[in-house]
Every structure is written in C-alpha cells, then in structure tokens.
Amino acid sequence: MNAEARGAMVLTAIIALILTVLPLPTYLALVRPAFLVLTVLYWSIASPRAGGIGLGFFAGLMLDVFQSPVLGEHALALCIITYIVVREHQKIRSKPAFQQSLIVFATLIFYETILFAIDGWTHHPLNNPLRWTHTVSGAIFWAPVAAVLNLTNDRRR
Amino acid sequence: MAFGTGASSARGGSPGFRFTLYAILSIVIMFLDQRGEYLEQIRYGLNIAAYPIELAVSSPSAAWRWIQESVATRDTLRAENARLITRNRELELRSMRYEALAKENDQLRGLQEALPPVAERWLIAEIVDIELNSLRQRVLINRGTRNGVFKGQAVLDDKGLLGQTTHVGPWDAEVILITDPEHAVPVQIERTGLRTIAVGTGDAASLALPYLPANADVKSGDVLLSSGLGGVFPAGYPVGRVVEVHRDAVQPLAQVRAIPFASMNIDREVMLVWFREGHPAAPVAAATGAKSGNANMQPQVAAHPKPAAPANNTAPTATAAPAAPSPGDAAAVTAPAKTPAKPVKPVAEPKDAEEGPPIEEDIPPKPEPKSPAPPKTTAELRDMQPSTRRWPG
Numbered sequence: 001m002n003a004e005a006r007g008a009m010v011l012t013a014i015i016a017l018i019l020t021v022l023p024l025p026t027y028l029a030l031v032r033p034a035f036l037v038l039t040v041l042y043w044s045i046a047s048p049r050a051g052g053i054g055l056g057f058f059a060g061l062m063l064d065v066f067q068s069p070v071l072g073e074h075a076l077a078l079c080i081i082t083y084i085v086v087r088e089h090q091k092i093r094s095k096p097a098f099q100q101s102l103i104v105f106a107t108l109i110f111y112e113t114i115l116f117a118i119d120g121w122t123h124h125p126l127n128n129p130l131r132w133t134h135t136v137s138g139a140i141f142w143a144p145v146a147a148v149l150n151l152t153n154d155r156r157r
Numbered sequence: 158m159a160f161g162t163g164a165s166s167a168r169g170g171s172p173g174f175r176f177t178l179y180a181i182l183s184i185v186i187m188f189l190d191q192r193g194e195y196l197e198q199i200r201y202g203l204n205i206a207a208y209p210i211e212l213a214v215s216s217p218s219a220a221w222r223w224i225q226e227s228v229a230t231r232d233t234l235r236a237e238n239a240r241l242i243t244r245n246r247e248l249e250l251r252s253m254r255y256e257a258l259a260k261e262n263d264q265l266r267g268l269q270e271a272l273p274p275v276a277e278r279w280l281i282a283e284i285v286d287i288e289l290n291s292l293r294q295r296v297l298i299n300r301g302t303r304n305g306v307f308k309g310q311a312v313l314d315d316k317g318l319l320g321q322t323t324h325v326g327p328w329d330a331e332v333i334l335i336t337d338p339e340h341a342v343p344v345q346i347e348r349t350g351l352r353t354i355a356v357g358t359g360d361a362a363s364l365a366l367p368y369l370p371a372n373a374d375v376k377s378g379d380v381l382l383s384s385g386l387g388g389v390f391p392a393g394y395p396v397g398r399v400v401e402v403h404r405d406a407v408q409p410l411a412q413v414r415a416i417p418f419a420s421m422n423i424d425r426e427v428m429l430v431w432f433r434e435g436h437p438a439a440p441v442a443a444a445t446g447a448k449s450g451n452a453n454m455q456p457q458v459a460a461h462p463k464p465a466a467p468a469n470n471t472a473p474t475a476t477a478a479p480a481a482p483s484p485g486d487a488a489a490v491t492a493p494a495k496t497p498a499k500p501v502k503p504v505a506e507p508k509d510a511e512e513g514p515p516i517e518e519d520i521p522p523k524p525e526p527k528s529p530a531p532p533k534t535t536a537e538l539r540d541m542q543p544s545t546r547r548w549p550g
Contacts, residue, residue: 054175
C-alpha cells in the first residue's frame with residue numbers, strides 16, 4: 001500500500017501545485033483556494049502515516065520557490081498545520097463534511113497567520129487583507145476537493 | 158520520541174519527531190536564506206525541480222499563441238508588416254535627430270568624443286504565464302543564468318523601467334516589478350533634477366514618492382527618470398509620470414503618486430539590459446554596497462533631496478537627459494504661480510519660460526567652468542524636442 005499511496009499522493013500534490021500556479025484573471029486568482037494546502041491536509045487526514053508532515057514540508061518548499069520571498073516559509077507553516085491535523089486525524093475523519101469544512105477553515109486561518117507572521121519577521125510584509133480570502137474559499141472548496149481525492153483513494157483500496 | 162503520540166509506528170519516527178525535525182529544518186532554511194547568500198545553490202536546485210511544473214503550466218498558452226501565429230492570415234501579417242515598417246521609419250527618424258542632439262550636447266559639455274550608449278547589450282525575455290503570488294508584484298521570465306542573467310539586473314520594457322531580477326534560476330528568473338511594495342527605485346524629477354525615491358505600492362498602476370518634503374517643487378505631469386543611484390538602474394531611463402500631488406498643511410511630507418510608464422500587466426516581452434561598466438550614466442552602487450538594489454535600506458540615501466545638488470561625480474552626465482527640456486515641461490513651467498519658492502535657488506521663474514531650463518542646465522556642477530550655453534542653441538534644442546523626446550503614456 002505504501003508505494004502506491006505515495007504515488008497517488010505525489011501525483012495529486014503535483015496536480016494541485018499546477019492548479020496553484022495556473023495563471024487566472026485577477027479576480028479569480030484572488031479567490032482561488034490553496035489547492036496544494038488542501039491536498040496536503042487531505043492526505044494528512046486520510047493517510048497520516050504515508051503523508052503528513054514530510055509531504056507538508058516538501059510541498060511547502062515547492063510553494064516557497066514559486067510564491068515566497070524567503071525559502072522555508074510555507075514549509076514551516078505546512079509542517080505545523082500537518083502536525084496538528086495528523087495528531088487529530090481520527091477525530092477530524094469522523095466528522096460530517098460541514099464540520100470538516102469548519103475545521104479546515106480554522107486550520108487555514110492558522111496557516112495564513114503563520115505566513116503573515118513570518119512575512120513580517122523577515123521584512124517582507126504583505127498587509128493586503130485579500131491574502132485571507134483563500135481561507136474562505138478553501139473551506140468552501142474542501143468538500144469537492146476531498147471528494148475528488150477520495151476517488152483516487154477508493155480505487156486503490 | 159518524547160512528543161510522540163498517535164501513529165507512532167510510522168516510518169521515520171512518530172509525528173512529533175518528524176515534526177520537530179522538519180520544523181527545525183525549515184527554520185534553518187529560512188534563517189540562512191534571510192541572512193545571506195548561503196542558500197543560492199539550494200534555491201537553484203529547487204528551481205530546477207520546479208521547472209517542469211513551470212513548463213507544464215506555461216506551455217498550453219505558449220502553444221496557443223504559437224498556433225495563433227502560425228495560422229495568422231496573410232492579410233494580418235501584411236498589415237502588421239506595414240505597421241512595423243512605418244514604426245521603424247519613425248523611430249529611425251527620431252534616433253537620427255537624437256544623435257544630432259547628443260552630439261550637440263556633448264559639444265556643449267566640452268567632451269572630446271561622444272560617449273557610447275550606456276546599454277551595452279540586451280536580451281529579449283518573455284514573461285512566463287505563471288502565477289506567482291498574486292498579491293506581490295513579481296513575474297517570472299524565461300531567461301536565466303544560462304543566458305548570462307544575474308541577480309539584480311535591470312529589466313525594461315519599450316516604455317520604461319519594469320523591475321529587476323531577484324532570484325535567478327538556470328532557465329528562468331524572478332523579476333520584482335518597480336510597483337512591488339518592497340521595491341524602491343531612486344529617481345530624479347526631470348524638470349527640476351530633484352532626486353528622490355519611488356516606492357512601489359502593490360498596485361500595478363501606481364508608484365509612491367513618500368520622501369518629498371511638502372514644499373518640494375513637484376507637480377502633476379512631472380516625468381520621473383532613474384537617477385542612476387542604487388546600483389541597479391542606469392541614469393536617465395523613464396520611470397513614470399507624477400499624476401497626483403497632495404500637500405497637507407500638517408504633514409511635513411507631500412503625498413505624491415505617479416504612474417509607471419512600463420505596462421506591468423500587458424507586457425509579454427521584456428528586455429534584460431547589460432550596462433557598460435564605468436560609463437558615467439551607468440548605475441552607481443550605493444556606498445552601503447546594497448547589491449540587489451532592493452532599496453529597502455536605501456531611502457535614507459536620498460531622503461532629504463537637495464534640488465540639483467551634486468551627490469556624486471556622475472551628476473553632470475546623469476542630469477544630461479533631465480536637463481534637456483521637454484515640451485510638456487516648457488508648458489508646465491509657465492503654469493505654477495503657487496509653487497513655493499525654493500530655499501536654495503529659484504529653479505524656474507514662471508515668467509521666463511525661455512530661460513528657465515538653461516539655468517537648470519547649468520546648475521549641475523561641471524568641473525570646468527563653462528560659459529552659459531548660447532541661448533540660440535538652447536532654443537534650437539527646444540525646437541527639436543517635440544519629436545525627439547516624447548514620453549509614452
């Protein structure tokens with residue numbers, strides 16, 4: 001299971017990364033959810049042993065290359081939230097979809113707060129309130145993203 | 158394993174252990190990346206790893222453009238060809254007059270021979286269709302170290318300064334635009350020679366000039382040129398135009414907004430430029446040695462701009478372009494009666510629009526005492542302006 005799980009994980013993470021950097025019109029880009037973060041969260045809940053923190057770290061590094069003025073920023077933020085989610089994965093997994101969305105929303109807020117803090121500490125401040133919009137759209141998109149990722153998961157099992 | 162809980166039988170230790178490991182690793186990476194250039198190699202490697210994704214994302218649109226180009230009809234191509242030929246003629250005509258002007262200018266300055274242009278070499282790069290952070294003003298271009306691109310290189314488009322490279326990979330480079338809030342470009346107001354800093358606002362259509370005192374001689378319509386300080390951009394390249402000056406009686410500084418000439422959102426092709434070392438108009442590195450020109454720390458250099466005062470020995474040439482009056486300015490000079498008188502010297506009295514600019518021209522200190530330029534020549538100079546110095550926008 002492990003190799004296959006990792007294959008599916010890496011593949012979906014790459015697709016999510018592509019969705020993250022795909023050029024979109026400005027308005028759409030601002031409400032675009034952080035697909036890679038959602039994917040990492042999904043795998044941390046669904047398969048915490050195979051994915052989780054390591055996946056979060058490497059996904060974060062790739063996000064850093066594309067989006068971040070300082071390397072390691074997204075990596076650290078993703079490490080922290082995946083750690084929390086992996087610890088609580090059984091509780092989260094048993095929740096209905098709506099409550100999961102709320103949990104994801106809270107997690108994304110925390111994630112963005114970490115990024116916001118690091119941006120400030122490293123003197124690359126970004127105070128635009130629009131940076132928080134993706135937390136809302138991420139919560140909304142959580143159910144469909146999880147459903148799509150479930151397909152790859154179910155087929156494998 | 159002190160922190161381990163949950164799935165503790167996982168490979169590579171418990172979540173707590175892995176978390177500690179990766180978190181420390183990321184913090185170390187951040188620290189090193191922030192502190193210096195230790196991580197350029199790692200960034201370079203990650204950049205190579207990310208390149209396939211970049212290609213995967215940008216190739217569909219590139220392919221679409223290629224198809225559009227390939228199936229362009231004969232008529233379209235002919236029309237475009239005709240347009241380009243006309244444009245080329247126009248530019249040739251302008252450059253002819255420009256050369257004559259430059260020669261005359263050199264004579265006036267008593268230089269023995271004409272200087273070569275400050276731009277030694279340039280390279281066209283294309284902006285890659287990739288979304289970096291949509292809230293920061295950064296773009297990715299498709300040239301990297303393999304093409305000789307270096308960090309902190311000036312990027313221009315056909316209308317003005319666009320930005321500079323920040324991270325350079327083997328085949329691509331990240332460009333921070335002059336409108337990014339973290340970017341500051343040292344500029345000079347063309348009409349007065351006043352030096353200041355233009356800081357990005359995060360909005361692609363606006364620059365801020367936050368370090369001008371409330372009584373500074375600046376008004377809407379003033380053209381901003383790069384001043385050559387800061388070590389990245391050479392002197393005399395167009396940056397933007399002032400559109401809004403707001404003076405508040407209780408504030409010591411004026412709030413000035415400018416729009417950049419370069420079309421940040423529309424550009425597909427940009428130019429990377431290599432400048433001649435030692436050329437008087439070449440970028441001068443600041444004394445602090447800030448090499449990336451990420452001028453966060455540089456505003457202090459020119460925070461208290463002195464009107465046309467010499468900051469360094471490049472001043473005479475650096476002001477060569479600004480000193481020449483442009484048509485808009487000639488008109489503008491006559492307008493402002495409300496401009497507060499400068500403490501140092503009256504830059505342009507409203508009434509003598511004819512003689513105003515020549516006075517300015519002589520203000521930049523020249524090592525050799527020169528008699529004032531013959532008015533006739535200056536008048537000619539002005540006559541030639543309208544066609545030769547038309548700023549876009």
